[in-house]
Structure formats: C-alpha cells, structure tokens
Amino acid sequence: MKNDIKKAIRDTIPVLSGYIVLGMGFGILMQTKGYGIWWTLAMSAFVYAGSMQYLAVDLLTGGASLISAAITTLMVNARHLFYGISMVDRYKGTGKKKPYLIFALTDETYSLVCSGNEDKSEEERHRYYFLVSLFDQIYWVCGSVIGALLGQVIPFSTEGIDFALTALFVTVFVEQWKSTKDHLPAIIGVMASVICLVVFGAGDFLIPAMVLITVLLSALKLVRREEKAK
C-alpha cells in the first residue's frame, strides 16, 4: 500500500504542477469575476473539468441560458466520450471504485491511467487507478482554492492568466508528439480543426471538427490495413 501511494505520487507530479497552476488560474479568474471561494470549491469538486470550468466562468458572467450551458458542456467535454471508450476494458472489475474512477477521468488522469502497469496484479492496478484519480483531484481542488484566496489580494493585473490552459494543452501535445513515432493522428487533429475553424467559425467548429477527425482516423485505419495486406 505504501509503495502504491509512493508510485502514484511520483507519477502524478507533472499533473500536480499543471493542476496547481491551472487551478490557481481558475480560482483567481472566478474571484476577479465576483465568484468567491465556495463557487470555486463547488465547481472543482462537482464539475472537475479544467477547460470547461474556465468556460463556465464566461457562461456565468455572460448570463448564458441553462440550455446553452448544457450544449456548450456537451461540445467541450465530448472528448471524454473517447477517453471513456478506451478505458472500458481497463476499468472492468474495479467494483466500488468504478463510479469515482469514471467521474474523475480528466485529460491528465487519462494520460496516466491509459497505458502501462501491465505487469501488475489486477488489484494493484485498480488501486493505482484510484490513487492517481484521487490525488489529481486533490491537486486541482487545492490549486483552485489557493487561487480563490490569492485572487482577493493579488497585487498585479491578471489579464492573460487564462493562457495557462492553452499552455497546458500545448505542453501535453508536445509530450504526446515525443512519445510516439506515428504523428499522423496528431497532424489530422490540428489540420481538421483548423479547416473547420475557417469554414464554420470560432463559435461552431468543435462538433464538425470532431466528426471530421473521426472520419479521417477511420479512413486512416482502412488505408493502412490495405497497405498491410499488399
């Protein structure tokens, strides 16, 4: 158990740094828009989705309707469907831990639990998944609460602090790029998104982009299968 905790902490250190910074950014942003620590705490505990929480600040201050909030959430978080799809097998048989594992499956947690640990026993693996998920959320909640507290006393302009989110995604993108030799999926993701952004505009491009990405990746699989068959 002690070793499991040690390993989970060691593996989550990159997430710790990212989540403390991003969480603080979120807490500060909420504070500067007039939403105090309890709002921040509730969002980080019950929504627990970084990019969506940043967007929710816009929704809150812009007085968005509940319907448009639901649709925005659906679009921004639709990628979690893909995470879930690839974790169906790994999370099989996790019993009582399963609901929390599913709830806490963020981009970063996914990046840690989606591979590796094949040599471990099932029980050890399940405990590892749970600890990683739990620690990541603790980092996120702590970061956002610190931000909410700091937001009241921060002595400088925080304009531009929301760039932390962009920086995180770019960092993960570079990290993933270096971790594989097959760069086509990453290139397809960027190109399809840029094309849809130009065609559909900033407000509406996310869903078409996801459809186009899925179509292109499927085509890629077919093409490669044919090449293999030759």
Next chain:
Amino acid sequence: MIDIHSVLLVAVVSAVTIAIRFLPFLVFSGRETPAFITYLGKVLPYAVMGMLCVYCLREISFVSAPFGIPELVSVAAVVLLHLWRRNTLISIIGGTVCYMLLVQLVF
C-alpha cells in the same frame, strides 16, 4: 443573496459532464469492446489534443491588431521551453508569464 441562476448553471454543467463520462461505460459494459472502438481509443488522444490547442487559439484574428502575435509567440515559447527542459511546470508558467507580459505591456 444566492444567485439561483448561477447555482442551476453550475449544476447543469456538472450533470452534463458526469453524464458524458459515464455514457461509454454504460453502453459498452458487459460485452466485448468492438475493435474499431479500441482503435479510436488509441489514436484519438493525439488528435483531440491537437484540436484542443486550436480551440484555445480560436479567437485569434490575423487581419486586425495584434494579429495573434502574443498567442503565437507564447505558444512558440511553450513548445521551445518544453523541448528544452521537458518540465510541465516550467513550460506552463513560462508560456503564461510570457503571454501576460505581452498583452499587458506590449500590445
């Protein structure tokens, strides 16, 4: 006074997020995961992260000042910092500070 609309809005965002996370497990539990879904599970993370980068930069305008210069310079800073040190903390803080300085002091 508690703002009811804001409370409901947070509740909606939370409920939809949770529903999305649970849906694949409800649909595919109990039976063999289709090979195509397994394939998508492998390649999608790479594509989705590229999409999220584009998503974050969607408001940039190249036809009016500042022509996306702060964003592009800061993204380049993040990439270079990450290739150089490969430390997530340094990359994120470095890029964000770079961006904040640019939008507050230069542009």
